[in-house]
Amino acid sequence: MNSSDDAMLVADGLSEPERTLLELTATPAATLLGAVSMSLRTMLFGEDPAGWVDMWQARADLARVEWMDGPELAEVVAHLAAKDYEGQIEGVPGLRITSCDDHSAKLLWLGSAAPVELQLTRQLS
Numbered sequence: 001m002n003s004s005d006d007a008m009l010v011a012d013g014l015s016e017p018e019r020t021l022l023e024l025t026a027t028p029a030a031t032l033l034g035a036v037s038m039s040l041r042t043m044l045f046g047e048d049p050a051g052w053v054d055m056w057q058a059r060a061d062l063a064r065v066e067w068m069d070g071p072e073l074a075e076v077v078a079h080l081a082a083k084d085y086e087g088q089i090e091g092v093p094g095l096r097i098t099s100c101d102d103h104s105a106k107l108l109w110l111g112s113a114a115p116v117e118l119q120l121t122r123q124l125s
Contacts, residue, residue, distance in 0.1 A: 025057075027060035027061075028113075032112075033056075035111075037055060063117070068122075068123040069125055077105045080107065092109070
């Protein structure tokens with residue numbers, strides 16, 4: 001056992017530092033980013049792959065996704081926004097478009113107690 005093994009937590013419950021960290025990171029914005037990444041996992045790296053992708057939560061109620069090149073912003077927004085096809089939901093449930101232009105978009109996720117804003121930005125090389 002090396003020195004880093006001595007610090008490994010083995011108790012069944014959460015330690016107070018773990019609980020504090022989870023309160024900061026396990027937010028509605030993080031939940032939304034998980035749903036967005038599952039939806040985009042193949043789209044951003046398909047036929048016209050993005051040069052890079054970055055996703056982060058700026059606050060508990062604000063998530064951001066940026067990528068360079070790859071799919072057009074309008075395609076990504078259309079892919080992510082919730083749609084109901086005769087009872088079959090596609091996209092991210094609860095995600096609504098609030099604004100979109102050529103390089104950035106804002107969407108609102110209604111899937112948590114308080115709405116979460118998703119900002120999308122496509123950079124060009």
